[in-house]
Amino acid sequence: MLNMSALLVDGSLELTLLVVGAPDAVDREVLWLHNTELPDPSPYIRETELVLTNGLWRSSVTAEAFVAALVRARAAGLIFGLTVETPSVPEDLVDACARVDMPLAELSIAVPFTAITQAAARIQERARQDALVGLVRRGNALASSISRGAGAAGVIDVLRRDHDLPLLVVDRLARRLAGTVAGDDALRVCADALTRRPPPLEVDLPGIGSASLFLVEGAVGDIDAGLFCLRPLKALEPIEREALDQAARFLSLEVTKQQALQAIEARFSSELLEMILSGTARASEVPERLRAFGIDPRGPMAVLTLIVGEQPIRPAGSTDAVEQFFSARSIPVVTVAGSQDTVLVFPWNDTSSELVGLAEQLVGALERAYPGDRVVVGVGELAADCAGLREPLIRSREACRVLRRRGRGRQIATFTDVGTHRMLLGLHDRDVLRRFADDILSPLRLHDGRNGTELELTLRTFLGNDSHWSTTAAALYIHVNTLRNRVARINELTGRDLARLEDRVDLFLALEADALAG
Structure with missing residues (x-):
């Protein structure tokens, strides 16, 4: 590093330090050298430059004024070169530098300023080489550390x-x-x-x-x-x-x-969920996938489904908080973070009541991590082994969604705690749900596609508004008479009568089955 100390220790330069200056001033880094004889060089000196002078300015300005200009420019110090006319550093200059703690060195009459400049260039070149060598060496060490x-x-x-x-x-x-x-x-x-x-x-x-x-x-x-x-x-x-x-x-x-590893793990966990939901079609793949997550597929297992907050997108880091919770209890867990909920699959050798207790602890941990966000957890019944995970998974998800829709009250529920038609639908294969939905809704969709009508939307809105005519008409921005005509057309195409309860239930379940089947 270029500083006054590095120049002072070079015996060939014949420098003598007359004023030490502020503490460590001679050891501070110098930007470069600036040779000047101007009475006021402050506009031209860059901060931390080391000033070289023979004192030709003395006929125009006092030593105190010249040093004040160096202070304004925040110069690093001053080197006074002796000449035949000035064989020693003037006392007033020494005193002026001492008063403001400006380092001052005397340069022998036998040494030109060019020797100082050349020495400074050598020092900076060595510093650059050392820095480059250090950069390469440290880069190699960092690369080796990461590769290990x-x-x-x-x-x-x-x-x-x-x-x-x-x-x-x-x-x-x-x-x-x-x-x-x-x-x-x-x-x-x-x-x-x-x-x-x-x-x-x-x-x-x-x-x-x-x-x-x-x-x-x-x-x-x-x-x-x-x-x-x-x-x-x-x-x-x-x-x-x-x-x-x-x-x-x-x-x-x-x-x-780490992001790449997390993405691979997330894909693997999502595939595990698809394998479980596919039933017998991919049942043979589940055990090996569970082993990859450190879980014995032959032992009893549990499934929890949770939702944090009221927004459709889960809070950032919520899955990390879940994994930290299970890691602290030495329980291996597969965390599947979807767009609507987060599913947890893990080994469980205790009772169902102990599982509910674990869910309560998990809710408490997440509420502490995300204060103000409501946490709900659906608890599936225990599975004897990986082959029995499908129904607990479906039931835990449905219980969680019911709790979310209710918006208040209970935060933890099992399948038997909450009654809903969606749970009954959830017990069926997706193919069965799709056929049921298509049988009832296909005539409406064909009619809408051919004629540009909105019969399916009208049906959804009508049932969503509890079959209230005026509310539905307002929501669709149509007259009530137009709505009555549309409902009549829906009745005709589906073979159901929206005025009859059992037909209304059929249509409602068809819409729900359509949503569950994706």
Whole structure:
């Protein structure tokens, strides 16, 4: 690194330090050298440049004014070159530098300024070479760490070999991936910073203080995590910033790898759900898939279905909270996160009542993780082994959906706790449901397709409004007489009479079966 100390230790330059200046001033990095004889060089000197002068300005301005100009420009220090006319550094210049803690060195009359410039160039070239070698060496070490599967902690360990920095890696779900232990409040502040656009350069962490943020991007360019150095940005040396930037890029590789693994696992778990729901058609594939998740397919199993919050999209990280819950209890679990609900399949050797107790604990954990969001859980009956998972799965999902629709009251229910026609429909194969729905609804769909009418929509709206004529007409933006004509046409095409309860039930169940069959 180029600084006054590096020049002073070079004996060939014959430099003598006359004023030490502020603490560590001679050890601070110098941007470059600036040779000047101007009375006021402040407009031209860049911050942290080291000024070289022979004092020709002394005929125009005092030493105090010249040094004041250097202070305004925030120069790093001053080197005074002796000449035949000025064989020693003027005392007033020494005094002026001492008063403002400006480092001052004397250059021998035998050494030209070009020798200082050449020495500075050599120092900077060595520093650049050292930095490049360090960059390559650290890059190799980071790549090796990731290839060994050391994860984010391995990246941090490599970085700490060169720089003694307090570091913390946090993802956007407020999880600490590696580094310094931090409290929940600090982790939440870290995660919040990652969601801001643009993200801040520094974050004030509770109980820690100011921290510098280096972004970790995922596979599609989203910000998935952050490397936090628990020091202000201005306290970091340029070489430390470069190392942190490099580490953040390698952490991006680690995050991308984890995302790929999670995507593969999510696909495998979704396929398991399809295998179970397919019944005998894919029953032979289920045992091997369960073994891949560390579950013995020959033992008793349980199924839970949960929904967090009232929005159609589950909260980010809710599946992670579920997996942490089961991991803390050493229970292997397959978590299938769908667009409407999350299904859990896991081994269970206790009773059904103990399973309900586990569901209660799970609800409590999720409510603590997502305060304000209502959590509902449907509990399926126990299966003797993997061959008996289909009905518990269907029943747990239906129980969960019933609880969700009711919107208040009970949060946990089994199949027998909630009575609904959807549960009865859910016990049938999809093919059976599809045939039942098509037999009743196909005439309406054919008529709508050929004539551009909306008989199926009219039927759905009419039954959805409890067969209220005026409410349905208003919802469809039509006159009541038009609605009566449409209902008459529906009766004619389906062979049912919407005025009769049993026919109305048939039509309603056809619509529900259509929805369940997908």
